[in-house]
Amino acid sequence: METKTDMEPDIHLTVQPTMTVSEVQKEVEKRMGWLPTSQLKRMEGFKDPWESAVFKGRLLAPDKALQDSGIASGDMIITVRRVLVPEGWKIVKEGEDSDYTSSDEDW
Structure with a gap:
């Protein structure tokens, strides 16, 4: 398994x-x-939420209002989105040999 973090440019809303x-x-x-998020691919065993938001080092509750979370005009919130990307695997279709192992050449 590999993890990759992409940092997007700041946006103002x-x-x-x-x-x-x-x-x-x-x-x-x-x-x-x-x-x-309803269209993102979920792999077996992945139970974490797709998204999270952090303000001043604290994880924010998704159902809580900004004002109730102590966030004021001009404050910065860091949002994180997890996207699972299956790499190095081949989807075995019915009737194919399931002992197949893939390599980088397959992709």
């Missing part, structure tokens, strides 16, 4: 203090042109 953290994350999703 105009949001209401009554918006929840998850609503802000949806705005980030739209602005960045990302797939909705």
Whole structure:
């Protein structure tokens, strides 16, 4: 397994203090042109949330309003999105040899 972190450029959003953290994350999703989390591929055993948000080193509750999380106008929130990318594996179709191991040449 390999992990890769891509840092995207900062974006500025105009949001209401009554918006929840998850609503802000949806705005980030739209602005960045990302797939909705409902369309992301989930691998067996992966139970973590797709997205998280951090403010001043604290993980924010997705259903809590910005104002209730102590966030004021001009504050920066760091959002994280996990995207699983299967690499080095071949999907075995019914009737194919399941003992196949892939290599970099397959991709």
